[in-house]
Amino acid sequence: MLKPFRFLVFLLLLPLLALPAAAQSDPRDLINELSQGKLRQRIAQVEAIAATGNSDVVPALQALKDGDLYFKKSDKTVYITRKSGRDLALLDPITGEEIEVVASGAVEKIKVNNSLRRLIDKAVGGLTLMSKDPSVRISAAETIFESGDPESLELLDEAIAAEQDPTVRKKMDLARAAVILNTDASDETKIEAVDLVAENGGRNVLNLLKGVTFNASPAVAEAANKAVEQIERTLVLWDYGQTIWYGVSLGSVLLLAAIGLAVTFGVMGVINMAHGEMVMLGAYTTFVVQEIIRNSFPELFNYSLLIALPLAFAVSGGCGLILERGVIRFLYGRPLETLLATWGVSLILQQGVRTIFGPTNKEVGNPDWMSGAYEIGGLVITANRLWIVVFSLFVFAALFVVLKKTPFGLQMRAVTQNRKMASSMGIRTPWVDAFTFALGSGIAGIAGVALSQISNVSPNLGQSYIIDSFMVVVFGGVGNLWGTLIGAMTLGVANKFLEPFAGAVLAKILILVFIILFIQKRPRGLFALKGRAVEA
């Protein structure tokens, strides 16, 4: 019974409030009026503020929506507030300058409800279309595009007429088309709008067009249907692209984890079960570096990974050198024993790290340049994944250069091809072995720096990668870096393509089974070494 009555009162009050409001020129007075009156008058007040067409009022409206707009009890002036300890800092509603800090008792919040919030959104959408900042205008156009509110058509037309920037204008045109589809314009206009929207493509357009197919006249619906089909087709292509990207990203992680193993296993025939722990040591080195930087040199935080890289290489490489000199060199020619001994070493390293750092996950932060995401067409590419792909390829290239262009690489290849002959030619094979192993371990260490950015840094970090890296090396073929690259990428992409059909776990199982079967067919992997050395 009461509701229609309230509504009537509201209608009666509306012109009373709106008229004087329109007459006033300074938006600050309008904002101050928000401290007066009850909730139901506020709709008119907000509309009055919006009617000024001055984008300066946007912060105040946003604050009102977020519940950050207060008025001082003493003189009823309105301020945007910000928490400042237990008190509130009062900011000027227009300029945003801090004016004073008061106890929270001295001010009162201006109440809002949901219908008001919607109204504010709309008002802000209109106001921000006129903003000086192009990015604000773009987001305003996007808001209108989402809502498709027919009432914003007029505003939009005005904005489009005034717009100079072509990219912003394009967004506004798109928003206008979306709005037109919601009005009762003629079929031709609507079809034109459908074409315009369809041209733009993308997932968010799809829902809009699907909505059109239900509500519009047959001609428009047909156009929309066609557009939907076409967009869906391109979307499927983008989806494939996205899956491939995910696969490449997973593949690059595998590559990083496996490439050091490819060196030790491929070149030396040594099964290093402690390889995963070398990765883990690299990740913990990153953690320690970041801790030191946080505590002592916070301004260097963005460079923490760059600092950690050589350190991780040194730590893991040093461990590898000790491991080779202390254990593995006594076991050459007994690969199965090497496997067991290095497994023992991996247990010791794990427990050592657990004793020193505790069993819980450690927080390793992302520097600024590694957070965020890029959008290319329908692809979403997160920065940290992109960096890891780039980094893994860089490591691969660097290792390739070391192997092919340096004297050390030459000696390493000589020992790989024919140990006895290399030894006869004066190459100190034990030292080549030791440094090869150190190199492989060091690469595992810098892989750890990269992996610390995307996975949990815990004592078990290495365990989760060791089996996968073995699979990559065995699949790609021992003693061949290209095999490792292609193996890693193939397994990564195959895994991601299987996931939608089979689920993550089953996809992994299928990959494992595939590799087991593949090894039967080609016991030496994709790119097997050919020649006399193969069959021992």
Add this chain to the structure above:
Amino acid sequence: MITPFIIKALDKKASWVVAILVAIAIFVPIANLALPRDSFFHIPNYAISLMGKYTCYALLALALDLVWGYCGILSLGHGAFFALGGYAMGMYLMRQIGTRGVYGDPVLPDFMVFLNWKELPWFWHGFDMFWFAAIMILFVPGLLAFVFGWFAFRSRVTGVYLSIITQAMTYALLLAFFRNEMGFGGNNGLTDFKDILGFDIQADTTRAALFAASCIALAISFLICSGIVRSKFGKVLVAVRDAESRSRFFGYRVENVKLFVFVVSAMMAGVAGALYVPQVGIINPGEFAPANSIEVVVWTAVGGRGTLVGPIIGAVLVNVGKTFFTAAFPEFWLFALGALFVGVTLFLPKGIVGSVSGLYGRATKPRDEHPNLHSAAKEAAAE
């Protein structure tokens, strides 16, 4: 055919081992059940279940020794066969619960009711009968070993490659059994067993009987292994281990030799798992973890591979150590285990038994790791 096999198997040393195992199987339960609690020779209940566990581990290590010690196949997936045997037994025990489960469903185990399954999956049928479960305990691990070995040995996957793909096999099974959709209880596995063959599984007498059964199973397996090793076939086995290509050139079907011994070993591992499950009261996918399988390898290595007695001693010693250390210094155990891996491979390549019998100068084992094998492996490393 059978009698000469047994006679050959029961040479002097083997007879001693079997006699000791049988004696343990008889006297330990008596010491547990019949002797008064305050007697010096009384064995408490907790010790019985611990010893039962060790016996199952010893059987698993023995099975591994047969393939690794005598045929040179380092399987890093023997835990998978153990767990499969365990699951077969666990399924039987689950079906025995009947209406005593939490949900009281006469046919469906609790976890299936919980997952809203309407009927028993096909592979659960038959497990209400012990004889069927008993066959499956041998058949399932044996079949997996047969299929796996058939492919692997035929395409001459050897050495570390074989080790890595056995590890991949058990890892794949680990992932598979973690899935609820597989119908094996997912993460939680099978547990909450009530009785076995009509006897209460918690009762002292049942536990003692299970321990005795484990000892007997170990003794019988030991006899079988000993028989295989000492037969002509056993000589071929060692030949394959030491010089695979040469044996092939002599005309032996190397892949069949390996396949046979791999399947036998997998079945033994299955039996070990089946006896293990009722004694610890649970089987879950954790048993498939690659780390477990590698631990079995170290038991065998500590005791002495290629000796048959060694792995039994190694398994018991390492596990007694584990029980002691994990209780007394939990931080320390992984260090100790890791050091054991390194130390044994570096300083005790023949294990305890091999080294001790080497000291007495008894030529029970070839003295060196065969110089030819050595250089061959070196070349493999060089490649």
